Amino acid sequence: MNRLITILLVLVTYFANAQLVRNKNEQGFLKKGSDRLTYETGELYFTENNYESALSEFSKLEPSFPEEQELLFRIAICSMYKSDGIEKSLASFKKVDPVKFKQFDYAYYYGKSLHLNSQFDSAIVQLTSYLNHGKNKAFREDAEKIITWCKNSKNIKPGHTEIKITNLDTFVNSSANEYVPIISADESMLIFTYRGERSIGGLQQPIVNPENPVGEYYEDIFYTTKDSLGKWKKPEPIPGSINTKANEACISLSPDGHTLFVFESTEEDEGAIYESKLEGTEWSSPSKLFGEINSPAWEGSISVSADGKTAIFSSERKGGKGGKDLYMATLGSDGGWTNVRNMGDSINTPFDEDAPYIHPSGEFLIFSSTGHNSMGNYDIFISNINDSVYSKANNLGAPLNTPGNDVFYMLTADGKKGYYSSGKSNGKGGQDIYVVEPGFVGDAITLVLAKGQITLDNKPATCKVDLINANTNKVIGNFMSNSATGNYMVNVPKGHSYIMKFVLDSGMTTTRRLATDSLAGFFETNIDVEFYSPAYLAVLKHKADSLQVAEIKANMGREQYRFNEILAVYGDFSDPDLSYTLQIAAFNLSDHFDYSKILKVGKIRKQKLDDGISRFVIGEFETLEEAELFRAEVYAAGINDVFITATYRDKRYLLNELVHKLFMPDK
Numbered sequence: 001m002n003r004l005i006t007i008l009l010v011l012v013t014y015f016a017n018a019q020l021v022r023n024k025n026e027q028g029f030l031k032k033g034s035d036r037l038t039y040e041t042g043e044l045y046f047t048e049n050n051y052e053s054a055l056s057e058f059s060k061l062e063p064s065f066p067e068e069q070e071l072l073f074r075i076a077i078c079s080m081y082k083s084d085g086i087e088k089s090l091a092s093f094k095k096v097d098p099v100k101f102k103q104f105d106y107a108y109y110y111g112k113s114l115h116l117n118s119q120f121d122s123a124i125v126q127l128t129s130y131l132n133h134g135k136n137k138a139f140r141e142d143a144e145k146i147i148t149w150c151k152n153s154k155n156i157k158p159g160h161t162e163i164k165i166t167n168l169d170t171f172v173n174s175s176a177n178e179y180v181p182i183i184s185a186d187e188s189m190l191i192f193t194y195r196g197e198r199s200i201g202g203l204q205q206p207i208v209n210p211e212n213p214v215g216e217y218y219e220d221i222f223y224t225t226k227d228s229l230g231k232w233k234k235p236e237p238i239p240g241s242i243n244t245k246a247n248e249a250c251i252s253l254s255p256d257g258h259t260l261f262v263f264e265s266t267e268e269d270e271g272a273i274y275e276s277k278l279e280g281t282e283w284s285s286p287s288k289l290f291g292e293i294n295s296p297a298w299e300g301s302i303s304v305s306a307d308g309k310t311a312i313f314s315s316e317r318k319g320g321k322g323g324k325d326l327y328m329a330t331l332g333s334d335g336g337w338t339n340v341r342n343m344g345d346s347i348n349t350p351f352d353e354d355a356p357y358i359h360p361s362g363e364f365l366i367f368s369s370t371g372h373n374s375m376g377n378y379d380i381f382i383s384n385i386n387d388s389v390y391s392k393a394n395n396l397g398a399p400l401n402t403p404g405n406d407v408f409y410m411l412t413a414d415g416k417k418g419y420y421s422s423g424k425s426n427g428k429g430g431q432d433i434y435v436v437e438p439g440f441v442g443d444a445i446t447l448v449l450a451k452g453q454i455t456l457d458n459k460p461a462t463c464k465v466d467l468i469n470a471n472t473n474k475v476i477g478n479f480m481s482n483s484a485t486g487n488y489m490v491n492v493p494k495g496h497s498y499i500m501k502f503v504l505d506s507g508m509t510t511t512r513r514l515a516t517d518s519l520a521g522f523f524e525t526n527i528d529v530e531f532y533s534p535a536y537l538a539v540l541k542h543k544a545d546s547l548q549v550a551e552i553k554a555n556m557g558r559e560q561y562r563f564n565e566i567l568a569v570y571g572d573f574s575d576p577d578l579s580y581t582l583q584i585a586a587f588n589l590s591d592h593f594d595y596s597k598i599l600k601v602g603k604i605r606k607q608k609l610d611d612g613i614s615r616f617v618i619g620e621f622e623t624l625e626e627a628e629l630f631r632a633e634v635y636a637a638g639i640n641d642v643f644i645t646a647t648y649r650d651k652r653y654l655l656n657e658l659v660h661k662l663f664m665p666d667k
Contacts, residue, residue: 029068035061039071046074051081052216072096077109083177083423083431086116086404105130108139112146115376116403120150149376149403156373156397163441165399167426168419168433169232172224175429176217178235179421182253182260185360185413185449185491186524190232191260192421192433193249194222200237201245219247221262240283242276248286255306255360255491256479262286263300270298273313280484291337293329300324301408303356303365306491307467307477311337312356312365322350326367346392347383354378355408359415360491361447365390368407376403380420400436413449413491414522415440444521446494448514448599452528453486453606454502457536458614460486463502463529470497470513492516497596502529512589515596523599528606530588530614540587540613566655570663571625577649578662580627581607581617582634582642589616597638602630609652617645624655 030036042057055078058071065071076092079085093110111126127143127150134140167173168181176196183190201218220243224235237243242262251261251273258278264286265271272294274286288294293302295317302313311329320327325348329337347353349371355378357366364385368378372393379401381393395401400409402422409420418439421431454463465479465488476498481488492498497515508531532540584604598604598618607615618634621627627644634642646658653661 029065029070035064042074046078050216051078054078055082055085067095069096069100073101073104073106076113080109080113080116083404084425084427084429085423086113087425089113090117090119102133105134105136105139108134108136108143111143115146115150118153118403120153123147124150146376149374152373153375153403156375156395158398161399163400164437165434166437167424167428168435170428171234172232173428173432177430178222178433179431180250180408181410181419181421181433182250183410183412183417183419184253184257185255185489186451187226187412187417189223189225189257190235190419190433191221191223191238191250191253192235193219194235195219195430198222198237200243201247218245219249221248221250221260238283239281240276240279241285242283251301252303252357254304254308256308256489258480258482259304261289261302261304269294269296270316271300273299273302278482280482289337290335291329291332292340293327293337298324301355303358305358306360306362306493308479309477310358312343312358312367314354314356321345321348323352323370324354326353326356343390346390352378357408357410359411359445360413360449361445362493363445366409366411367393368405368409369393375401377405378407380406380409411439413445413447414524415445446516446520447522448492448516448519449489449522449524450492450500450514450527450595451487451489451524452526454481454488454504454529454531455486456504456508456531457533458530458608458612460484461504461531462486463488463504463531465490466501466503467492468499468501470499470515494519500527502531504531510588510591513592513594513596515594519599524603525595525599526603526605527595528604528616530606532587537587543612561656561659563655566659567624567628570659571628572623573663574622575648575662578622579647580621580624580644581647582619582627582631583607583615583617583645584639584642585616586613588614594638598634601633601637607652609647609650611652615652618642 030039038057038060042054045054045057055075058074058078061071062075072092072095076089076096079089079092090113093113096106098106098110107126107130111123111130114123114126124147127147130143131140172178174196176194178192178194180193181190182192195217197217199217199220204216204218221238222235223238224232227233242248249263251263253260260276260283262274262276263271264274273289275289276283276286293299293311293313295315297318298316300314302311304311309331312326313329314324315327316324320342326343327340328343330339332338342348347367349369351369351371353367353369353371355368359366362385365383367381369381370378372381373395380396382396383393384391400406406420406422409418411418416438418436419433420436421433423431454461461481462483463481465481467476467490468474469476479488479490492514494516496517500512500514501509502511503509510529512527602618604616604618607617619627619630621630624644631642631644644655646653646655648658648662
């Protein structure tokens, strides 16, 4: 019944607009039946507000009728609603006779196009003219709003002009639409919404003639990771049970990378937030968020704090400031979201606020708004967070913000890069993903990104990771490693000393220490943890003992050289197959090992060669001289039990062994 009513409304609007076509038929325009059918099909899409499909039909006629006024007027209007078509829109409007189309709201549409093309003074003139004679109430209200945007644009100080905005990658962006980019905190994975030929559901059915699916494709969620050279691979549909033949759109990713939030709309609500869990290598079927975040109204975007205990989301529920507002919720003891409250006047306006993003540091919130002092449509704003108080929103300015929709802006944890989508005229087509460098300009972000792998007997293990305040013994956050890879990621905030407690299902436990109270700036550290069953550890130690005995036997009768002698003679020698590193421990680091000591020096990594023994090392150098200089830095940082080893053609050597293997093989 509702569909029938919609079709009838569309047809009524179509016949009202068809006067233009009838007038031109009488004058010879569209004399050919095929041309007339193309134009009328475009008109049907136009009355459905399906401007992209309408533009596709009207554009077929443009080569044959390049000066036809009605056609140019329709193309000019439709191009405004195509993300990369605003320049085409303005060029078409300039070919149209304004007097002839005055009764068809020419000044309103032309002013709207001028604003989108950043011609603010001219836009104000046209829109003011429309307010003097235009009668469409909705258009008049929109014209007043756009005039305000134009004035805002003239008053906003330019943003940081040194930032560089570039189209992300040929493999990621295509002639289809790619938007809402979601980047993991360590920038190892990119998830985004895709709408194009690779969509599982294919083309959507239009309201008119549903048997002929023409128009926009359904939305799916795609992802990509980086190769060994740091380049993004070809995107693929996200693995698991998320994508269907309907619309699925990604919203955000939890800071630990294990929960993906998606938007779905059903007959039961106007749109709700769902979550999908990463189970091994696949994502689970999305389930509706438990708790009070979703309501009968529209809820469309969400961001969760680094500790997983606070969520900020957008909603159109009753009682807000107007339009879409941002709300805050707290994670309850039962795992449901509760204590929902409006974020107030510093964030919300009578217009729309959407796309919140809480930075993993907890230092600021980024969101988009059509209110405040927006330059037009959605602009990107920032609000600083100090003791849970959110400062008044600040417009990030041009070139990041434009008169178009600038929304869903995300940063890497270090703030060096930002990601967002935009429909620029020089893009690959439709919406593309763009990278902004630097992504954040301001005071240095203070945060430690701790990540690593948990293994049991050298195999990936599921492990609970608790972040604990060392002074209060309060658990700050609970995290888990991935069951398939053993990988985990924790964003450690500034200002405290922490204990990271690792607990296996069997109860085996170990801890590491990390202090951020004296840090300034961003640091990334690897904290790999190896668990061993008693039997497995006994085998490894027996192997290590055997290797040590073999090394002693191999060196018996050989001349033994002191370190300083080796350094003096071979310190500057280099070879493509030779590298040096500093070993800190074998099998595992000691319980309570303090990673704070080496944050400013470098990352500890796990080295596993063909002998099967895990060693914890730091640094990698081409010459022994470089390794020795770095050893002095590590020693000064408080790590005393450290020594230099060499790797030659993927085999580990102690320095005396290396001398006899590489430098003096006959002695």
